[in-house]
Amino acid sequence: MNFGLTSEQQDILGMIKDFCLKEVKPIAAETDEEEKFPAETVKKLQDMGMMGMYMPEEYGGAGLDYLTYILTCEEFAKYCATTSVMFSGHSSLCCWPILTFGTEEQKQKYLVPLASGKKLGAFGLTEPSAGTDAAMQKSFAEKQADGSYILNGSKTFITNAGYADIYVVFAMTEKGIGTKGISAFILEKEMPGFSIGKKEKKMGIRGSSTCDLIFENVHIPAENLLGKEGKGFAMAMQTLDGGRIGIAAQAIGIAEGAIEETVKYVSERMQFGKRISQFQNTQFQLADMQAKVEAGRLLIYQAAQAKQDGQPYGHLAAMAKLYCSECASDVTRRCVQLFGGYGYTREYPVERMMRDAKITEIYEGTSEVQRMVISGWMGVK
């Protein structure tokens, strides 16, 4: 496959890099320290028309290719993983399922404002007792005589919660038939009975909003059913297949950011009358890290290219996410080590990057889930 970027892709990524250096990097430490959702950054990206980067122009998007979007997730994460997950949660997990499974009416009503930057999106699948085992949904949407639904239940750990205007949410519509009883809905934050619950205090991506969603007799009009009734679980899994490429890019971006900071630091810090970079251990550690990052990047580009070309990509996305998230945790831990005591302080960004890296092994399917997907694809039973 050819991963040579076109001049248009390079121009867009150059623009994203400038934006990151001016708007994202300077506030990354404060975003983490104060657990502050980067609302101003979201507004700027919305104004630039970047929140619908790979959504078609006819639906308010920028109409760019999927690889450019994935490279943007990676670029944001080099400086601020919080910004990257806000962006991919909105794009991969909310815009994409509406684009793919929505009716024309739903696309006009919800995708256009999401993609054109007027609204922010979120995705609600996880529940307290339905994490990895997402089929164990307790939220129940009871169908009414007029075709509408009354939704009761809750979600937990929802990214962008509270700041998002539109939520793609999953619930049981028929009990006792397993995953075939799960359906997807589009919810608006103003719907009566829909509220935001507990906000999590987290180890990393601390500026990202992660909250419970609470549904108390939420009346969902029939036209807000997304896709067909009973097809919600399959839609959620397909959505996560794509989302995982974004998380892999987030992970590799974090690793790249940490390496960049470390190369700078070891080239200046002196011990035993030498720069730390002159020790062969430092050189070999950094060489290993760079080789891993490049390998991870190829897995990401391969998965992104397959998705863009309409080829099967679920297994490729799982391999990219598994490898890149574990790479990010390993690389950031080693970077902290090369910084010594200073790496353990908040004076330098590598400790934040080490904390941020961990979540990429957990959300949108843990590493164990990725191994299940890969071994399943291999036919290992």
Ligand SMILES: Cc1cc2nc3c(=O)[nH]c(=O)nc-3n(C[C@H](O)[C@H](O)[C@H](O)COP(=O)(O)OP(=O)(O)OC[C@H]3O[C@@H](n4cnc5c(N)ncnc54)[C@H](O)[C@@H]3O)c2cc1C
């Ligand atoms: C910061 C953050 C943001 C998130 N954002 C969202 C969001 O926007 N929307 C959303 O819907 N969800 C979101 N999540 C939820 C996330 O996807 C889940 O936390 C994740 O899928 C794991 O589920 P769990 O936490 O319930 O862990 P559990 O399912 O309880 O798993 C615990 C451990 O057991 C392992 N395990 C479970 N089953 C098996 C098995 N069969 N074989 C081997 N090992 C197994 C897991 O891999 C894990 O190591 C978010 C979570 C966090 C922390």
